[in-house]
Amino acid sequence: MKRLILFSVQLILLLTIISLILSNPFLISFDISNLKYTFSSNIFIGTLILIFLIIFILIYLYFKSKFSLGNYFLRHRYKKLEKGYLYFVDAMIAVANKDYKNAIKSHKKMNLYLKDDPSLSLLLKSEVYKIDKNYSELSNVYEMMIQSKKTEALGYRGLMEQNLNNQDFHHAFIYGEKLFNINPSIEKLYETLTYVIAKTKNWNQLAKITDQAYSKKIIDKNIAQENKSIALYEIAKIQSSSDVKEALKSISKALNLKNNFPPYLNLYLELVSKSNNLSLLKKMIKKYWSLNPNFIFRSMLIKIILNNKLDNLNFINQIIKNNKENNESKKLLIFFAIKNSDWKTAREIITGLIGPNPSREVCLFMADIELGENNDKQKSDAWIMRSENSLLEGYWICKITKQTQYEWSSLSNSGYFNSLVLNTSKMISN
Numbered sequence: 001m002k003r004l005i006l007f008s009v010q011l012i013l014l015l016t017i018i019s020l021i022l023s024n025p026f027l028i029s030f031d032i033s034n035l036k037y038t039f040s041s042n043i044f045i046g047t048l049i050l051i052f053l054i055i056f057i058l059i060y061l062y063f064k065s066k067f068s069l070g071n072y073f074l075r076h077r078y079k080k081l082e083k084g085y086l087y088f089v090d091a092m093i094a095v096a097n098k099d100y101k102n103a104i105k106s107h108k109k110m111n112l113y114l115k116d117d118p119s120l121s122l123l124l125k126s127e128v129y130k131i132d133k134n135y136s137e138l139s140n141v142y143e144m145m146i147q148s149k150k151t152e153a154l155g156y157r158g159l160m161e162q163n164l165n166n167q168d169f170h171h172a173f174i175y176g177e178k179l180f181n182i183n184p185s186i187e188k189l190y191e192t193l194t195y196v197i198a199k200t201k202n203w204n205q206l207a208k209i210t211d212q213a214y215s216k217k218i219i220d221k222n223i224a225q226e227n228k229s230i231a232l233y234e235i236a237k238i239q240s241s242s243d244v245k246e247a248l249k250s251i252s253k254a255l256n257l258k259n260n261f262p263p264y265l266n267l268y269l270e271l272v273s274k275s276n277n278l279s280l281l282k283k284m285i286k287k288y289w290s291l292n293p294n295f296i297f298r299s300m301l302i303k304i305i306l307n308n309k310l311d312n313l314n315f316i317n318q319i320i321k322n323n324k325e326n327n328e329s330k331k332l333l334i335f336f337a338i339k340n341s342d343w344k345t346a347r348e349i350i351t352g353l354i355g356p357n358p359s360r361e362v363c364l365f366m367a368d369i370e371l372g373e374n375n376d377k378q379k380s381d382a383w384i385m386r387s388e389n390s391l392l393e394g395y396w397i398c399k400i401t402k403q404t405q406y407e408w409s410s411l412s413n414s415g416y417f418n419s420l421v422l423n424t425s426k427m428i429s430n
Helices: 002-023 041-096 100-113 118-132 135-145 152-165 169-182 189-200 203-215 221-239 244-257 262-274 278-291 295-307 313-319 327-339 343-354 360-374 377-387
Strands: 027-032 035-040 395-398 420-423
Touching (some): 118 135, 118 152, 169 189, 169 203, 203 221, 221 244, 244 262, 262 295, 313 327, 343 360, 360 377
16 A cells, blocks of 8 residues: 555655656757757657666566466476376386286377486386396396486385396495485385395404494484494304404493394304403303303203313302202203213202103203113113103294204394394204
């Protein structure tokens, strides 16, 4: 409203000035060389008004035609994009229906309308070649995708998956790592990389990727500690052949992340043994058995004790001093009592473990005792036969494939990373 009033006032003032000038004409004259020109002020003002009017009309026509032309091209471009996207949808539907003929036809038409945006064309081509199993052309499409910021993530993912399918884990990791650097939050990407790393045994990269994933909140603290401990465990195994001191540092860090895990304890004690520090070895055996008396650790500990000739019953009693009533401590003592032919100790301790359904291990202990103490082969064989239908303790099972194995490994026998869980007191058929 204020602007309208201001414009009206200015217009009235301008018309008033023009009216006054036109109603009071005067002569305007000037000399050019020897010639003198004289004309009325009304003619001068009329000419100026005419010039301004012509300029205004030209400017108006220019902008009107410019915007009209721009709108025309914009509408034309919009229609082209609309048609291109429609053909893209038709092509994707045809791909889903495995109608390759119509997919190719729609793809060609789409390219006529979407020349400035090749990303959709590349996406469609990748789907066509994927279903058609034309892997060489598919690789070329993925290589083209990684040249553009819009599609580079799709390209790296496609190349990673292709190399995984070909079991080329080295190149799968290269492309997977680049994809992780672009977008680490892609679903299952971290899990895929850990699987690839386990296949290539690139444990330093596992520690690095795990730290990055945890810092970006892709994994929680428990998973980060679990996987990093595995990396350190595997690094310690590699170092053990050349630098026992460094290997002990690595396995100690692994134990800090996953306390008292039997496979880590086993490697730690093996390394202590390798360092020829027998007093430290004895101390650590007693310490960790007090903290962790279980079947898996016992089976590993027996080997370490035998390898280091620490199998006298006096030392075994020192080991189990703090948990004598634990069944695993009793079995440890029974094993070495049998080995030392101390049949009295072995029979006294095993009595409380037999029960109505003894485990396979207890049955085999009894077979050894009957044969060793009384030379009674008939009773010994009876216990062996009974063991064949008894419970088998402490084995590992892959939680994905349910395949069993007797030793833990970071990559299960069925090929999955960190998939092994401990099963106890389960029946296994022979």
